[in-house]
Amino acid sequence: MAGGSRTPGASVTSRVLAVLGAFDAAHPALTLSDIARRSGLPLATTHRLVAELVTGRALARAADGRYTIGVRLWEAGLLSPLHTRLREVALPYLQELYTTVRENVHLAVWDGDEALYVEKVTGHKSVPTISRTGGRLPLHATGVGKALLAYAPPEVVAAHLRRPLRRCTAYTVTEPGRLARELATVRERGWALTHEEMTLGSCSVAVPVRDADGVVVAAIGVVGHSLGANPQRLVPALRAAADGVAARLAEAAQSSIRPVQRRSA
Amino acid sequence: MAGGSRTPGASVTSRVLAVLGAFDAAHPALTLSDIARRSGLPLATTHRLVAELVTGRALARAADGRYTIGVRLWEAGLLSPLHTRLREVALPYLQELYTTVRENVHLAVWDGDEALYVEKVTGHKSVPTISRTGGRLPLHATGVGKALLAYAPPEVVAAHLRRPLRRCTAYTVTEPGRLARELATVRERGWALTHEEMTLGSCSVAVPVRDADGVVVAAIGVVGHSLGANPQRLVPALRAAADGVAARLAEAAQSSIRPVQRRSA
Incomplete structure (x- = not known):
C-alpha cells in the first residue's frame, strides 16, 4: 500500500490504514516492529505514524510498551x-x-x-x-x-x-x-x-x-x-x-x- | 488540527483523524461539506481523504450519498x-x-x-x-x-x-x-x-x-x-x-x- 505514490496525501492515508490494519483479533497488541512488519512500512515511518495516532488516541500504549487500538477509534467504530x-x-x-x-x-x-x-x-x-x-x-x-x-x-x-x-x-x-x-x-x-x-x-x-x-x-x-x-x-x-x-x-x-x-x- | 505543519505526513495523519472526528453520535452520517465544515479542512482535501477512506472501507457511502463510519473502522475499534x-x-x-x-x-x-x-x-x-x-x-x-x-x-x-x-x-x-x-x-x-x-x-x-x-x-x-x-x-x-x-x-x-x-x- 505504501510508497511510490506521487500524491503524498494519498500515500499517508493508506499508510495510516495499513498501521490500523496491522491489528487483528489474533494480534490486538503489537510492538512498533510488529506494526512495521505487518503493515509493510519502514520502521521510521511506522514510528512517526504511531506517535501521531497515539496523540490522537486512535492507538494507545499499554503498560508493557505494546500498542493497541485506542479509545477514539473504538468510539468512532461504534458510529458505524x-x-x-x-x-x-x-x-x-x-x-x-x-x-x-x-x-x-x-x-x-x-x-x-x-x-x-x-x-x-x-x-x-x-x-x-x-x-x-x-x-x-x-x-x-x-x-x-x-x-x-x-x-x-x-x-x-x-x-x-x-x-x-x-x-x-x-x-x-x-x-x-x-x-x-x-x-x-x-x-x-x-x-x-x-x-x-x-x-x-x-x-x-x-x-x-x-x-x-x-x-x-x-x-x-x-x-x-x-x-x-x-x-x-x-x-x-x-x-x-x-x-x-x-x-x-x-x-x-x-x-x-x-x-x-x-x-x- | 490541519495545515501549517512542515511534515506533510504529520499533517495528513491529523487530517485523517479530523475527518473521522467529524462524526459523532449526533452526526453519524455526513455529506462531504458537513465533513469539511466539522473537520475544518478545505473541501478539496476532504474530498480526497474521504475517497481514500472509502476505498479502505474506513468510511462508507450510504444510499443517500452521505458518508458514515465504515466496516473496517468498526472492526478495528472492537480490537480495543x-x-x-x-x-x-x-x-x-x-x-x-x-x-x-x-x-x-x-x-x-x-x-x-x-x-x-x-x-x-x-x-x-x-x-x-x-x-x-x-x-x-x-x-x-x-x-x-x-x-x-x-x-x-x-x-x-x-x-x-x-x-x-x-x-x-x-x-x-x-x-x-x-x-x-x-x-x-x-x-x-x-x-x-x-x-x-x-x-x-x-x-x-x-x-x-x-x-x-x-x-x-x-x-x-x-x-x-x-x-x-x-x-x-x-x-x-x-x-x-x-x-x-x-x-x-x-x-x-x-x-x-x-x-x-x-x-x-
Whole structure:
C-alpha cells in the first residue's frame, strides 16, 4: 500500500490504514516492529505514524510498551451503521432470545464473502464458541452464514460455491452440489441448521432478517451443545426475534439512510 | 488540527483523524461539506481523504450519498482493550445481571473526565435511557460515574469538583461540598445511587469493579424507573456481577497487558 505514490496525501492515508490494519483479533497488541512488519512500512515511518495516532488516541500504549487500538477509534467504530442501525435495533430482541434459550445468540451480516458477527449475546451457561463481535467466519460452515447464503441472489451464491470451501471440521459441507441442495431446503423451511460444521460439539439454528423491501440483510442464530436432537424447537423464538428486528428496520427505513448496506459480494 | 505543519505526513495523519472526528453520535452520517465544515479542512482535501477512506472501507457511502463510519473502522475499534479486555470479560456477568433485574445494565470507565459507557445491556422491558455503548455522560450525575468518582484518588476528585458541574436536571448534585459528602457515603456503604439526577424519572444504583491490584477500573450500574423505593435490593446482584468481573480481570492480569488503562484524569 505504501510508497511510490506521487500524491503524498494519498500515500499517508493508506499508510495510516495499513498501521490500523496491522491489528487483528489474533494480534490486538503489537510492538512498533510488529506494526512495521505487518503493515509493510519502514520502521521510521511506522514510528512517526504511531506517535501521531497515539496523540490522537486512535492507538494507545499499554503498560508493557505494546500498542493497541485506542479509545477514539473504538468510539468512532461504534458510529458505524452496523452498530447504530443494526446492532442497537436488534439488541433487545437478541436479549429476549437469549433469556428464552440461554444459548449463544448471534447477529451476522454478509460482508466480503464471510459472515461478519455484529453481535454476540452470551452468558455463563452458554457453550464457548469461537465467534466474537467483530469476528468473521465462513458462510458455508455457520448457521447464520447458511441463512445468509440461502437468500442471496442465485448468481452470488453460484459465485460463492465456485470458490474453494474450507473444511472446518469433518462435518463441514464443502461439496457445492450438496450445499446448494441444503440451501434450497433452508429456503423451503425458512431456517438453517449446522451440525458440528464449524466446531465439534456445537450445533446452530439460524433464520434470516429482512429489511423494509423484504431483502435479507442479516441473520440471527443460536449456537449450543445439544440443539441437534430437536433444533426446530428454537425456530419460533428465532422467528419472533427476526420479525421484531425486521419491523424495527422497516420503521427505520423511513429515515434517510438504509439501515444496513447490502452485501458487497 | 490541519495545515501549517512542515511534515506533510504529520499533517495528513491529523487530517485523517479530523475527518473521522467529524462524526459523532449526533452526526453519524455526513455529506462531504458537513465533513469539511466539522473537520475544518478545505473541501478539496476532504474530498480526497474521504475517497481514500472509502476505498479502505474506513468510511462508507450510504444510499443517500452521505458518508458514515465504515466496516473496517468498526472492526478495528472492537480490537480495543476496552472491548476485548473489559467488555468481553464482563458481558456474561452483565447478561446474568440483566436477566435478574430486567433493567438497563451499564458498564462504564472513567475517561477524559467523563463516564464512558463500554456496554449497555437492555431489553424491551427496560426504561429508555440516553446512555449508549460508546457514549459519554457526566461522572457526577450518573450512578456509574459516582461509583468511579468515589474511588478515585482524592486529588483527582478534588480537581474534578473544582470544575463547573453541569446541572442535567433539577436534582443534579452540582454543589462540590454536597457531592464530596455523597462520595464519602458511597465509599462507606460500597454503592452509589442517583435519583433523577441525569434524566427525570430514572434512578440508578452502581458498584465499583476492581482490578487485580484492587484499583477501581470500572463501574457496573442498573438504571430503572422505580428503583427509588428500595434501591439497595439490587446491590447483592450488582456486587455479584462486579466480583465476577473482578475475578476475571485478576486472572487476565497474568497476561502481559493490563486489562484496562487506568484513568487519564
